[in-house]
Amino acid sequence: GQNIDQPTEMTATEGAIVQINCTYQTSGFNGLFWYQQHAGEAPTFLSYNVLDGLEEKGRFSSFLSRSKGYSYLLLKELQMKDSASYLCAAKDSNYQLIWGAGTKLIIKP
Amino acid sequence: DVKVTQSSRYLVKRTGEKVFLECVQDMDHENMFWYRQDPGLGLRLIYFSYDVKMKEKGDIPEGYSVSREKKERFSLILESASTNQTSMYLCASSSGTGETGELFFGEGSRLTVL
Numbered sequence: 001g002q003n004i005d006q007p008t009e010m011t012a013t014e015g016a017i018v019q020i021n022c023t024y025q026t027s028g029f030n031g032l033f034w035y036q037q038h039a040g041e042a043p044t045f046l047s048y049n050v051l052d053g054l055e056e057k058g059r060f061s062s063f064l065s066r067s068k069g070y071s072y073l074l075l076k077e078l079q080m081k082d083s084a085s086y087l088c089a090a091k092d093s094n095y096q097l098i099w100g101a102g103t104k105l106i107i108k109p
Numbered sequence: 110d111v112k113v114t115q116s117s118r119y120l121v122k123r124t125g126e127k128v129f130l131e132c133v134q135d136m137d138h139e140n141m142f143w144y145r146q147d148p149g150l151g152l153r154l155i156y157f158s159y160d161v162k163m164k165e166k167g168d169i170p171e172g173y174s175v176s177r178e179k180k181e182r183f184s185l186i187l188e189s190a191s192t193n194q195t196s197m198y199l200c201a202s203s204s205g206t207g208e209t210g211e212l213f214f215g216e217g218s219r220l221t222v223l
Contacts, residue, residue: 004151042199042214099151
């Protein structure tokens, strides 16, 4: 079956760095997405990886290893506004998205 | 500013009632999707549409139907609401020609069925 695993909840300190991991098992692979969702709001797009390696976008970076079925989202210089859920989703061979349950990130001062 | 608008943020309905959830996007996107989001579960796809008048079943279509009469509007219909359809419903759209196919989501409609 198809599956996405990510931690349910993580806690980090303001100003620090946090890495949110995601492992996936899909029938074929056509890219991996990260979305951010603040409580009560719509998910918003953060990043897309289809090739191995690290993609950096400001304070946020996303990494992909296709051979390991693994991705992570790296958040640097954490701010209180980064408190949110982070959703990992992989696109399968039919270009359908398989979603993880999301990681709730709590930032403490 | 691009936008996906869902008609109702909060609804309370009774078991057996017919429920309409409306979604409108202003980005001229070809693709539109309806998901439900429940605690502890990933987003689950109910129905999607790649073109006007066209619809495809997602992973959990039972108990739902959809309508896409115009490109910008995608409606989700619960013919006879049941308590297990209490959930957050998210509409999304994407461009068929976009490089990443990123989704743009609406704010969500939280439905409670009593």
